Amino acid sequence: MLSNLAVRDVETLIHPYTNLDAHRSAGPLVLERGDGVHVYDTEGRPYIEGMAGLWCTALGYSNGELVEAAREQMAKLPFTHLFSGRSHDPAIELAEVLKELMPVPTSKIFFTSSGSEANDTQVKLAWYLNNALGRPKKKKIIGRQRGYHGVTIATASMTGLPANHTDWDLPLPGFLHVGCPHFYRFAEPGETEAAFSQRLADELEATILREGPETVAAFIAEPVMGAGGAIVPPEGYFAAIQAVLARYEVRFIADEVICGFGRLGTWFGSEALGMRPDTLSFAKALTSGYVPLGGVSVDEPLYEAMRAQSLKIGTFGHGTTYSGHPVACAVALKTIEIYKRERIVEGVAAKAPHFQARLSRLAEHPIVGEACGLGLIGGLEIVADKASRRQYEPKAGVAARCVAFAQAEGLIVRFLMGDRIAVCPPLIITADEIDALFDRLTRALDRTADWIR
Numbered sequence: 001m002l003s004n005l006a007v008r009d010v011e012t013l014i015h016p017y018t019n020l021d022a023h024r025s026a027g028p029l030v031l032e033r034g035d036g037v038h039v040y041d042t043e044g045r046p047y048i049e050g051m052a053g054l055w056c057t058a059l060g061y062s063n064g065e066l067v068e069a070a071r072e073q074m075a076k077l078p079f080t081h082l083f084s085g086r087s088h089d090p091a092i093e094l095a096e097v098l099k100e101l102m103p104v105p106t107s108k109i110f111f112t113s114s115g116s117e118a119n120d121t122q123v124k125l126a127w128y129l130n131n132a133l134g135r136p137k138k139k140k141i142i143g144r145q146r147g148y149h150g151v152t153i154a155t156a157s158m159t160g161l162p163a164n165h166t167d168w169d170l171p172l173p174g175f176l177h178v179g180c181p182h183f184y185r186f187a188e189p190g191e192t193e194a195a196f197s198q199r200l201a202d203e204l205e206a207t208i209l210r211e212g213p214e215t216v217a218a219f220i221a222e223p224v225m226g227a228g229g230a231i232v233p234p235e236g237y238f239a240a241i242q243a244v245l246a247r248y249e250v251r252f253i254a255d256e257v258i259c260g261f262g263r264l265g266t267w268f269g270s271e272a273l274g275m276r277p278d279t280l281s282f283a284k285a286l287t288s289g290y291v292p293l294g295g296v297s298v299d300e301p302l303y304e305a306m307r308a309q310s311l312k313i314g315t316f317g318h319g320t321t322y323s324g325h326p327v328a329c330a331v332a333l334k335t336i337e338i339y340k341r342e343r344i345v346e347g348v349a350a351k352a353p354h355f356q357a358r359l360s361r362l363a364e365h366p367i368v369g370e371a372c373g374l375g376l377i378g379g380l381e382i383v384a385d386k387a388s389r390r391q392y393e394p395k396a397g398v399a400a401r402c403v404a405f406a407q408a409e410g411l412i413v414r415f416l417m418g419d420r421i422a423v424c425p426p427l428i429i430t431a432d433e434i435d436a437l438f439d440r441l442t443r444a445l446d447r448t449a450d451w452i453r
């Protein structure tokens with residue numbers, strides 16, 4: 001029986017990434033408030049938010065300093081924009097702070113309101129750059145199967161997940177995908193991690209050569225794949241990939257929308273994984289998810305090309321009403337101040353071994369094939385047969401069932417394609433809360449195993 005609020009939800013809302021038919025009978029989980037790593041539903045039931053919302057609420061749900069930063073900026077100047085050279089203090093200061101933090105040489109920062117807009121901007125800038133450089137054919141973009149980069153037409157095209165392509169008439173021409181670096185699922189029998197990495201780099205090279213290097217503008221990758229299954233790349237992966245990109249002057253875009261701001265125990269995932277991208281996209285934990293804000297780093301050669309375009313064309317024809325929204329910038333500044341003051345990133349590095357140890361113990365569970373991660377992100381895969389790694393029929397919805405059991409146990413986690421379950425708690429989680437999270441997840445797996453039988 002759906003509550004009154006649930007009925008009104010079903011009658012009025014289209015939910016992103018939801019089975020819209022099943023939602024009619026299942027109804028929503030309506031959350032009302034949050035505190036620390038917990039959220040509470042309308043019945044007052046607490047849940048550990050084991051996904052930090054959507055991989056974003058790094059500082060948890062009750063940070064008064066972030067609320068106050070937003071309130072102060074709202075009261076002072078709730079809106080102004082950056083069009084036509086207009087500016088404001090929070091955007092200038094935040095750009096300065098981010099320039100200092102960026103793990104890649106950065107000349108300027110361009111702000112967006114989401115990760116999708118950030119990655120969409122990356123595509124447009126790669127095209128704009130190559131037009132400025134007199135390379136009008138160099139426009140193709142290479143992503144990876146199971147990579148996730150957003151939902152705009154270009155970013156859904158870069159994404160390598162079926163739900164983003166099927167019946168959406170995507171990917172657009174000029175968007176290609178290479179193999180997913182998931183060693184457990186896609187390595188050949190007997191293949192080492194290094195050999196698997198090299199095979200994927202060889203595939204990338206063959207793709208570039210087949211298309212013609214003069215037509216390939218950029219390659220985009222998340223340090224650790226999020227929505228594609230919480231997948232950590234194998235040893236040597238990015239070193240092998242980068243060698244190929246350098247050979248053919250293909251721009252390397254790091255999608256740091258999930259890994260940015262401490263998730264892997266370093267400020268950016270690129271640092272943890274030895275990536276040397278030309279540019280970064282970021283969002284989510286930049287404001288701990290409290291208000292929407294994203295952005296991209298602009299390197300000096302790109303900036304010089306953009307400037308040259310202005311000499312030719314006049315205006316830089318890109319940007320949205322909310323690019324550099326003052327309230328969002330004020331909250332981001334406070335968020336970064338807290339990350340530094342509370343040594344949040346160092347805290348992640350210190351907590352990660354305990355988190356990863358609890359996660360990897362789940363690999364011993366009878367229905368779990370793989371359980372591993374990096375920093376405070378983890379993925380596990382439910383399998384029908386551990387020895388052969390055979391999976392259940394997608395229709396059986398086994399991981400979805402496990403996530404429902406977890407919810408009944410007071411834990412929010414997320415199921416992803418291929419019966420994978422992701423865990424990505426707020427970075428402020430304590431050791432005891434990590435234990436509670438994995439105790440609940442273990443019970444959910446036990447209940448799933450009983451349900452299968």
Ligand code: PLP
Nearest residue numbers: 114115116148149150226257258
């Ligand atoms: N890139 C990555 C790696 C993401 O995980 C996401 C969202 O989950 C996006 C881009 C898109 O960000 P948004 O949903 O803010 O548009």
